Amino acid sequence: MKKWKYLTVTAVLGSALLLGACGSDTETEDTTTGNDTVETADSGDAQLTGSISGDGSSTVAPITEGLVEEYGAVQPDVKVSVGVSGTGGGFEKFIAGETDFSNASRPIKDEEKAELEKAGIDYTEFQVAFDGLTVVVNPENDWATELTVDQLKQLWIENGSTKKWSDIDPSWPDEEIVFYSPGTDSGTYDYFDEVILDGSDLVKSATLSEDDNVLVQGVASDKNAIGFFGFAYYLENQDKLTAVSVNGVAPTNETIESGEYTPLSRPLFVYxxxxxxKENEAFYDFMKFTLEHAGEMAEAVGYVKLPDEKYDEGLSTLESLK
Known part of the structure; x- marks a missing residue:
C-alpha cells in the first residue's frame, strides 16, 4: 500500500489529542467489564474494541488510510481494515454485506441502489472532500499541456484507428499516443466516461489498472503517454508528471473548490x-472521527476540503442515525 505524507494533519490532530490529554489534572477511570470500555474523565471518550471493514475507491483511499492511522492513536483496540478494489468493486462488497462502509469517487448508481434495497441494506451517503480528476502527460511532452474538452474526446474515444498526436493537431508529433486509464471498476473511470466519453467506448489500446501507481509509472516512463487519475496522485508525483490544463484552467485546490476546473471537479463520498x-459503537465512533477530521486529512494528502458547514451537516445526520 502506498505510504502518504500525513505531516500536516498529524500535527493538527496530534496537538488536539495532546490538549485533550492535558485538559485536566485529575484522571478517573470507570471500567465496565460487560462491554470492555474504559471511560476517562479527561477525554470524555470511551476506549472501544471491535472491528470495522471498508472497501472501494482508490481515489478516496489516501484520505481513509490517513484517518485510520490517526484513529489508531485514539482507539488502539479498534481494528479498521480498508480494501481498494475501486468504487464499483467496493459497492459489490457493500451490497453483499461484506463491509460496513464503501468509499466512492462518484455518486451511487441507480442499479446499485436497487441491489442494496433488494438486499435489505439501508445506507447513508456522506461527502468527505472534493477532487479534481487530473489529466497528465510526460514532462518531455511540451505540446499537449493545454487541451480542450473536445480534444480530450478526440483523444480518448475509440474510433477504430491508431491515434497519433498529429491527429489532434497537425503541428504535433507524428507519433502514436500511449494511453493509461483507471480500470472499469473505478469511479474515476465512470466519472471520465460520463463527462468526457459521453458513454462512448474508451480507446481499446489503453492500459487499464485499478492501481493508480501503475498509471503514474506508465506516463512517467513514456514521452508519448497520457493518463488520468485523482488530484492527490498527481501532487504526490508532480516531479515526474505534467498536469494538463483543461479549457485553459489548471487543476489546483482553488480551481477545484470553486468549480472553475470544470467538468473534471467532483465530490468524494463514503457510504x-x-x-x-447503530449496532457497532466502534464504527459509529470511527465515522464521527472521519467527519470531524476529513477536511484536514483531505488537504494533507492533496485533495480539497469541504466548507465546514458540510461536515457539520454530516455530523448531524450521523447523530440522527445512532
Missing part, C-alpha cells in the same frame, strides 16, 4: 451501512 452504525 455507511445504517445498521452497522
Amino acid at each position: 455507511a451501512k445504517n445498521s452497522a452504525l
Whole structure:
C-alpha cells in the first residue's frame, strides 16, 4: 500500500489529542467489564474494541488510510481494515454485506441502489472532500499541456484507428499516443466516461489498472503517454508528471473548490451501512472521527476540503442515525 505524507494533519490532530490529554489534572477511570470500555474523565471518550471493514475507491483511499492511522492513536483496540478494489468493486462488497462502509469517487448508481434495497441494506451517503480528476502527460511532452474538452474526446474515444498526436493537431508529433486509464471498476473511470466519453467506448489500446501507481509509472516512463487519475496522485508525483490544463484552467485546490476546473471537479463520498452504525459503537465512533477530521486529512494528502458547514451537516445526520 502506498505510504502518504500525513505531516500536516498529524500535527493538527496530534496537538488536539495532546490538549485533550492535558485538559485536566485529575484522571478517573470507570471500567465496565460487560462491554470492555474504559471511560476517562479527561477525554470524555470511551476506549472501544471491535472491528470495522471498508472497501472501494482508490481515489478516496489516501484520505481513509490517513484517518485510520490517526484513529489508531485514539482507539488502539479498534481494528479498521480498508480494501481498494475501486468504487464499483467496493459497492459489490457493500451490497453483499461484506463491509460496513464503501468509499466512492462518484455518486451511487441507480442499479446499485436497487441491489442494496433488494438486499435489505439501508445506507447513508456522506461527502468527505472534493477532487479534481487530473489529466497528465510526460514532462518531455511540451505540446499537449493545454487541451480542450473536445480534444480530450478526440483523444480518448475509440474510433477504430491508431491515434497519433498529429491527429489532434497537425503541428504535433507524428507519433502514436500511449494511453493509461483507471480500470472499469473505478469511479474515476465512470466519472471520465460520463463527462468526457459521453458513454462512448474508451480507446481499446489503453492500459487499464485499478492501481493508480501503475498509471503514474506508465506516463512517467513514456514521452508519448497520457493518463488520468485523482488530484492527490498527481501532487504526490508532480516531479515526474505534467498536469494538463483543461479549457485553459489548471487543476489546483482553488480551481477545484470553486468549480472553475470544470467538468473534471467532483465530490468524494463514503457510504455507511445504517445498521452497522447503530449496532457497532466502534464504527459509529470511527465515522464521527472521519467527519470531524476529513477536511484536514483531505488537504494533507492533496485533495480539497469541504466548507465546514458540510461536515457539520454530516455530523448531524450521523447523530440522527445512532
